[in-house]
Amino acid sequence: MSEPKIVLEAKGVTKQFPGVLANDNVDFDLRKGEIHALLGENGAGKSTLMNLIYGLHHPDKGEIFVNGKHIAIHSPNDSIAAGIGMVHQHFMLIPVFTVAENVMLGDETTKRGSLDRVAVAAKINKISKQYGLDVDANALVGPLPVGIQQRVEIVKTLYRNAEIVILDEPTAVLTPQEAEDLFRIMRDLTARGVSIIFITHKLKEVLAVADRITVMRAGRVINTVKPSETDSAQLANMMVGRQVILTVNKKDHEAAEEILKVEGLSVRDQRDLETVHNVSFTVRGGEVLGIAGVQGNGQTELSEALTGLRSPTSGKVTIGGKDLTGKPPRIITEAGLAHIPEDRQRHGLVLSYTVADNMALCDYYQIPFSVRGVIQPKALDENSRKLISAYDVRTPSPFVNAGKLSGGNQQKVIVARELSRGNVKLVVANQPTRGLDVGSIEYIHSEIIKMRDRGVAVLLISAELDEIMALSDRIAVMYRGQIVAIVDSKKTTREQLGLWMAGAHVEPA
Amino acid sequence: MQTEKQSISLTKKILQAISDASLIPFLAILTAVVLGGIIIYFVGGNPLLAYRGLLEGAFGSTKALSETAVWATPYIFAGLAVALAFKGGLFNIGAEGQLAVGAVFSALIGYALPEWLGFDLPTIIHLPLAILVGMLMGGLWAGIVGWLKAYTGGHEVINTIMMNYIALNTTSFLLNGIMKDRSPTNVIARTPLIAESARMPAIFDGLRVHWGFILALLVAFFIWWLLNKTTLGFEIRTVGLNPDAAQYAGINVKRTIILTMALSGMLAGLAGSIEVTGLNYRHELGFSIGYGYDAIAIALLGKSHPLGIVLAAFLFAAMRNGASRMQFLTQLPVDLISMIQALILLFVAADAIIRYIYRIKAKGERVVLTRGWGG
Numbered sequence: 079m080s081e082p083k084i085v086l087e088a089k090g091v092t093k094q095f096p097g098v099l100a101n102d103n104v105d106f107d108l109r110k111g112e113i114h115a116l117l118g119e120n121g122a123g124k125s126t127l128m129n130l131i132y133g134l135h136h137p138d139k140g141e142i143f144v145n146g147k148h149i150a151i152h153s154p155n156d157s158i159a160a161g162i163g164m165v166h167q168h169f170m171l172i173p174v175f176t177v178a179e180n181v182m183l184g185d186e187t188t189k190r191g192s193l194d195r196v197a198v199a200a201k202i203n204k205i206s207k208q209y210g211l212d213v214d215a216n217a218l219v220g221p222l223p224v225g226i227q228q229r230v231e232i233v234k235t236l237y238r239n240a241e242i243v244i245l246d247e248p249t250a251v252l253t254p255q256e257a258e259d260l261f262r263i264m265r266d267l268t269a270r271g272v273s274i275i276f277i278t279h280k281l282k283e284v285l286a287v288a289d290r291i292t293v294m295r296a297g298r299v300i301n302t303v304k305p306s307e308t309d310s311a312q313l314a315n316m317m318v319g320r321q322v323i324l325t326v327n328k329k330d331h332e333a334a335e336e337i338l339k340v341e342g343l344s345v346r347d348q349r350d351l352e353t354v355h356n357v358s359f360t361v362r363g364g365e366v367l368g369i370a371g372v373q374g375n376g377q378t379e380l381s382e383a384l385t386g387l388r389s390p391t392s393g394k395v396t397i398g399g400k401d402l403t404g405k406p407p408r409i410i411t412e413a414g415l416a417h418i419p420e421d422r423q424r425h426g427l428v429l430s431y432t433v434a435d436n437m438a439l440c441d442y443y444q445i446p447f448s449v450r451g452v453i454q455p456k457a458l459d460e461n462s463r464k465l466i467s468a469y470d471v472r473t474p475s476p477f478v479n480a481g482k483l484s485g486g487n488q489q490k491v492i493v494a495r496e497l498s499r500g501n502v503k504l505v506v507a508n509q510p511t512r513g514l515d516v517g518s519i520e521y522i523h524s525e526i527i528k529m530r531d532r533g534v535a536v537l538l539i540s541a542e543l544d545e546i547m548a549l550s551d552r553i554a555v556m557y558r559g560q561i562v563a564i565v566d567s568k569k570t571t572r573e574q575l576g577l578w579m580a581g582a583h584v585e586p587a
Numbered sequence: 588m589q590t591e592k593q594s595i596s597l598t599k600k601i602l603q604a605i606s607d608a609s610l611i612p613f614l615a616i617l618t619a620v621v622l623g624g625i626i627i628y629f630v631g632g633n634p635l636l637a638y639r640g641l642l643e644g645a646f647g648s649t650k651a652l653s654e655t656a657v658w659a660t661p662y663i664f665a666g667l668a669v670a671l672a673f674k675g676g677l678f679n680i681g682a683e684g685q686l687a688v689g690a691v692f693s694a695l696i697g698y699a700l701p702e703w704l705g706f707d708l709p710t711i712i713h714l715p716l717a718i719l720v721g722m723l724m725g726g727l728w729a730g731i732v733g734w735l736k737a738y739t740g741g742h743e744v745i746n747t748i749m750m751n752y753i754a755l756n757t758t759s760f761l762l763n764g765i766m767k768d769r770s771p772t773n774v775i776a777r778t779p780l781i782a783e784s785a786r787m788p789a790i791f792d793g794l795r796v797h798w799g800f801i802l803a804l805l806v807a808f809f810i811w812w813l814l815n816k817t818t819l820g821f822e823i824r825t826v827g828l829n830p831d832a833a834q835y836a837g838i839n840v841k842r843t844i845i846l847t848m849a850l851s852g853m854l855a856g857l858a859g860s861i862e863v864t865g866l867n868y869r870h871e872l873g874f875s876i877g878y879g880y881d882a883i884a885i886a887l888l889g890k891s892h893p894l895g896i897v898l899a900a901f902l903f904a905a906m907r908n909g910a911s912r913m914q915f916l917t918q919l920p921v922d923l924i925s926m927i928q929a930l931i932l933l934f935v936a937a938d939a940i941i942r943y944i945y946r947i948k949a950k951g952e953r954v955v956l957t958r959g960w961g962g
Contacts, residue, residue, distance in 0.1 A: 387834060408837030417835070425835040428828050439825075439836045448818045 082109040084146070085273050086131070086162070086242050091140030093126055100126040101137070102297040108242065108275060111268045115276045115288035119317055119515030121472075121484035123297040124277050128244050132164045133157040144242075163235025164244040169227050173220030177230050178202055180219050181237050205236050210266050225256035229263065236272075243267065244275045249283055250513050261287045279317070279515045281310045293317055318517045326548045328527045333551070334363035337535035338384070338504050343393030345379040352391065353379045355559045361504070361535040366526065368550030368567070369539045372579055376559035377539045378420060381508045384537070385417045386410045387425075398503050411440055414503030416496035416529075418510045420539075422485075426492040429481030433473050434462035436480045437495045469494035470521065486518030493522055497529055505529050508539040523549060543572060543579075557581050608895070612888050614941050615934035616902065623927040627919060637917045641924075644912025645905035651912075653794040657866060658904035659897075661686070663803040664858035665882030666900050667810050668851045670891035672743075674814055675847030676827035681732060681747025682855040683879025684754030685725040689856025691758050693721030693863040694870035695766065697781025713784040718860045725856015726849040728754060733848025737841035743848065751879075762872050777871035787865040799865035804897065806857070811893040823847050855879065884932045903928065 086108040093101040101123045108114050118124045129135045131142060133151040141148055144160045151157050154164075171180050178199045187194045199215035206213045211229045219227060228248060235243050245264075249257045264274055264287060278284060284291050285305045292302040293316040300316045338361040345354035353376040361367045371377055382388035384395060386407035395403045402410050411417070419425035427436050438447045438458050446457040462476040471490045473483055480488055489510070497505065507526060511519040526549060530536050540546050546553055547567060554564040555578040563578050624634035645655050665682045672679035679685075696717040701707050708716075732750055735741040762776040769779070787797045814820040825833040826843045834840050858878060863870050885903055889895030906928060910921040934941050941947070 385835075406837065406839070407835060408839075411837055419835060424829075424831045426832065428825055428832050430828055431825075435821075439832065442821050442836075443818045451818050453816055453818060453821060 082111060084108065085110050085144065086275075087143040087146075088127065088131060089141050089143070091127065091130055091137045091142070093130060093135060093137050095126075099297050101130065104140070104294075104297070104299055106292060106299065108273050109290075110273055111271050112289040113264055113268055113274045113276055113287055115278060115284040115291045116294065117278060117281075117284055117291055117313060117317060118294035119279060119517055120486045120513075122294040122317070122515075124294055125246065126297075127294070128164065128246060128275065128277060131157065132162060132244065158238050158240070161239060161241040162244065163238060163240030163242070165228065165231040165235065165246065165248060167247040167250060169231055171219050171227055171230060173218075175219055176215070177213055177217050177219060177222075177233070178215040180230060181215075181234050185238060202233055202237065205233055209236065209263065209270065211263060223256075225252055225259060228252070228260065232263070232267075241271070242273050242275070244277070246277045247279075247513070248276070249278065249280060257283070281313050281516070284313065285310065295319055314516055317515070326523050326527060328549075329531065331365050331530065331551045333365045334533055336360050337363050337398055338537060339394075339396045340384070341394045341396075343380070343383060343390050343395065345376070345383040345388060345390045347379050353559050354383065354390075356393070357556075357559075357561050358393075359554055359561060359564060361537050363503070363533045363535050364530055365551040366530050366536040366538055366549050368546035368553045369537065369556055369561075370543060370546045370553055370575055370579060371541070371556035373541045375556045377508070377541075377556055380556070381417075381420065381506055381537075381539055384410075385415060385419075385506055411499075412501075414501050416499060416502045416505045418489075418492055418496055418505070418507040420508040420512075422489055422492055427480045427488060430479055432477045433466070433471070433480055433483070433491055434458045434476040436491050437462045437465050437476075439495065441499065465491075465494040465498055468498070469525070486514045489514055489518060489522065493525055497525055502529070502534055505534055505536045506539075507536065509541065510538070511540075511542070511545060519545075543575060547572065547575075555579055608890055608892065610947065611938045611941055612890065612895070612899070612935055614945055614947075615888075615931050615938070618934055618941065618944065619927050619930035622930055623923070626926070627917075627923065630919070632917045632919045637913050637919055637923075640913035640916035641906065641909035644909030646909075647912070650794065651908065653791070653796040655901065655904045655908045656796045656800045658908050659900045660797075660800045660803045660865070661858040661862055661878045662881060662885055662900035662903055663807055663897055664854050664861065665878050666885035666889060666896040667807060667893060668854035668858070669882045669886035670889065670893070670896055671810060671814070671823075671854060672847060672851040673886060673891045674827050675823045675844065675851075676830065677733075677736070677844065677847055677851070678744050679729065679732075679747055679848065679851045679855075680744055680883065681729060681750050681754075681852070681879070682858070682882045683877065684747070684751035685728050685852040685855035686859040686879050687754045687758045688728045688859070689721035689725035690859030690863045690870040690874070691721075691761060691766070691778075692724040692856075693717045693785075693860035694778040694781060696720045697785035697864060698779045698869070701782050701784070707782070708784050710784045710786075713782065714787060714864060717781070717785040717864055718857070721860030721863070722853045722856045725859065726853035729852020729855065730845055730849035732852075733845035736848070737844045758870075759872055762870065766870075768869070775871065778869045780868050781863065785864055786868055787861070795866065797865035799861035802861065806854070807893040807897050810854070814893075819846075855882070858882075881928075884928065887932065888935050902931075 084107045088104060088106040091101050091104045104123070104127055106127065116124045126135065130137050131151070133154045133156050142151060143149070149156070149160055172183070178195055181202055182198045187198050202213065202215040205211070211233060213226065213229050213233055219230060232243065248260060252260060264276070268274060276288060288305055290302055290304060291308070291313065293300045293313060295317060340360070341358050343354060343357045344352055347353045357380065359367065369377060379388060383390040386405055386409070389404040393403070394401065397410065397413050397415065400413050402413055423429060428439065435458065438461060441447055442453065447454055459476060465471065466473060466476060469490050471494060472487050480491060483491070505526065510526065511522050526536055526538065538546065538549055550567045552564060553567050553570060553575065554561045555575060557579060558581065624638065627634040627637050644651055646652055665686060668682050668685070669679050700713065728750060732743050732746045735746050736743050759776065762778060766778050768777050787799055789795065789797050790801070814824060822838045822843050825836065825838055826840055830840050833843070862874065867874060881903055885896055885899045889899035906924045910924040913919060914921050
């Protein structure tokens, strides 16, 4: 039997950005009906390669062939015409439009000058049925769960007759169940002749779903392998270029005195709905308390209330014995809080500020960064150089804008700033490794454990159960704004935690 | 050796940054001038003669230079006012009203304070006091809008426009009423002349350019220093670029919004105060001729950088000042100047046109001057 035909091929593609060779003579091919995973750390050049194929950038050198024909792609319109569709990590949907309206956007079907919603909806429902997508064409997009919104994006590509679908980090926003559904859909699509490029940095997913795996590092293709011929450790080595420790080594913890004490805390969100009800817990020095839960069960509001970004409606928060309920962020920070925020680009950084400025974002007003109200550039510079080397931040210089760094390095800037402060007693880390690469995750985990071993109290909020289980000494499960269980991490199982997360009433063992 | 190399590369970088920042405005001006020339030709004028007239009128003699500086003075203050607000993520359309408030109060202190006190004040007290009161009242006027934004979410664009109506109509009411110049020959809505002790001296005998011009340059430098070298400036810029991160970093966002607006209003108020104490020696209805609105154009053209604003203010001043000489030489209407100014602004605002004409590639990030509605 001959090899399936190659539907997409990139030959010798090179792309230079100022200061970075993002793609260095890259060869890549995609066969009909396969799932070809593109694996690599952030900044490895995966997204650049896809943007070249999708027409968002132009290669400096190299050629792209679709179905054996050389094509010049100047814009996404050209790639769409060539049958290539892309689902971006951040969805391009308009929440107040229906599924049908979103799908036809840019390619509207009209009947006598007005939109022909009926015909479009019929076509969408047909596609949806054919591929088992289960999308209702007349539903408003806004209230749909993230997993379904993602399917709307897939429908958009199929509606435009895409035979090649690029999925950019599709599981980053999904729950484990939603990810399983996505994998099933991906297999259905390939069974019907669609070819998929699956961009990710999650090793387990790649091994579970891909037909072939291409690993990229530093702009180059390292190797293309079959899942049956490799394992996680080998893939991780290829990605990072060195041995990677996939589990976190930590000593037994020696819990000291109570640092964070939360009593009967209730918080309302911006819609004025109470999303945290009467929550109480404590975190001791030298321990990590992990808060597990499916996203949207009040974790965001809880961490905002603890860090001063939101005022609680009732209850009490004390840090190191000091009552800090409803105090502004600066007071809480000065009392010893280090906060790694959930959304690093929204809260954690000013993207158009330099790395040096961002590294002093919370302390800019204090000596040595300011003297009598005047900023001391030299102190900012020295501080950033020290932190860049101590926390292994990969940046060409301290004067590069934070927005130019990769996600992992942006997060390292925040981690360095927060954990290096002199008086830290409590770390609140909310989704500290979301969307990051293996190397950065490994590094940030080890920094968190270092803080714990130094006797600092750590509150870790994460939707990744693996992360919670690897780092926590005790685990609290949050469901619908309440803490439904607090257990010793050694005395519980994934299954039990999963049941609590789903709201099942199980007595703690 | 290493440090020397570094300092050379730093100088190079700074020069590069300056040329990057000024490239689009420069090409916009060039394009507008060429296009203006074509239009002059088609309405039957001689473009070269017209531009010669413009240049002579603006720079051709010491008197012309002095008058250009006189025009530039309020433009610099008001341009800085709008730019400072831009840096803090706010769009201050109210410079015109704040300027009027500053002018009214400076005039009041200038003519009425000696009467109230019953004795004359020395210049060293009276003049600074007149300027200070005008400046602070301008700040207060804008600070109200800042407070509304911070505590009620009321958008500053709407509120500054509304405050303009209130300021301009109240000024009209005062200048026609209790503040009106009561001298028997006067029929104009204007205040009495301010006392000699509240007047700013001219720099040179026989020329109208006054010390307010020097003050404007100093204030421009001060604003650059404030924005880039102080903790307050860091707070203003952080709130302007990312209010969520500012809150996270412990900056009092509400206070910073009010303060930014108040500082912006103080600069606009200064524009009015300086016109009263340095040039007109009174406040007269309609003296401003839209300085506060031109200020928005100047801030945009100057890319909200104090040095850029000084240069843009000079350009606008030169065009306004040279226009009458141009009219004298070519019989072209003065309004032509407004048209060229509008073209410049159009090309700066829609810089894609300039990038397309001159094939300039966009550099990564876009400059966001202000956030959208409800931002």
